[in-house]
Amino acid sequence: MADKTLRDILQAHGLKSTFQRLSILEYLMTHETHPTAEMIHDDLSDISLATIYNTLDKLVDVGIIIVIDTLKDDKRHYDYYGEPHYHIINSNTNEIIDADNFDVAPLFEAARQVSGLNITGFHIEIYGVDPDQAK
Amino acid sequence: MADKTLRDILQAHGLKSTFQRLSILEYLMTHETHPTAEMIHDDLSDISLATIYNTLDKLVDVGIIIVIDTLKDDKRHYDYYGEPHYHIINSNTNEIIDADNFDVAPLFEAARQVSGLNITGFHIEIYGVDPDQAK
DNA sequence: AACTAAATTAGAATAATTCTAAAAGAGGGA
């Protein structure tokens, strides 16, 4: 059962399995919509909004999901982060496109050189507009 | 006078020159602190907080400054964006380091290929920790 | 089955940001 896998993911990160966490994680894994807490709550309406927020915070803490806080709608968007990837944002529609066709190693090395830090992760957003749009 | 240059920048972007706008723009150009609206208001206390927000919005709209909304402090940080650059964030201290030692052209090309969009800009944050820190 | 630390919940609280609508100012033309 698919349930098994979800439990494993949670346990591998030291999180207890509750049906709330299983539902929310599954929701994020199966939706490409980069939803907000409210959007998730609309669909999983049996789970309290406080739990939605608590769970999302936990999933972010352990690195299963990430936050995208760059859209102009003043809401946090969440994203399952099974594999590292970057985002392309269509400024006309605010659509977020996942992409991974770029090797970040040279960028990590550049950042290490400048800062002397141990690089642990990245957050890349590329903005674009529909090519046919005037201007 | 330095005033002249600031006026020119505002006018070049179609913004009227007010002493509030000149002050805020100069503040951002001369501080590396990536301040919040509140931090700016603390230092430029003659300017109302509403105007700080209004002005920052305008400067963002015309592209003179950018917003960094990724820190865990739940506040927007602002950054003079005279030249394109990326950010390295020390996760131990939340310090934001400016860097420009990386050519984004290949990344732009990768994004264009995936999305078909006309790429207009980017927002890159690289996270790191002090190398001596345990773990 | 019983235990206990952790998770969930409803609702209140917080606070960054936005809005309102009235007063002041900038810039252009006469």
Added chain:
DNA sequence: TCCCTCTTTTAGAATTATTCTAATTTAGTT
């Protein structure tokens, strides 16, 4: 320089996404 008009500024109220509280339930273990 003096209007004129549109834009900007402002104090304070309003909004609202998110966080907090404290009581209840549950997961995982013994």
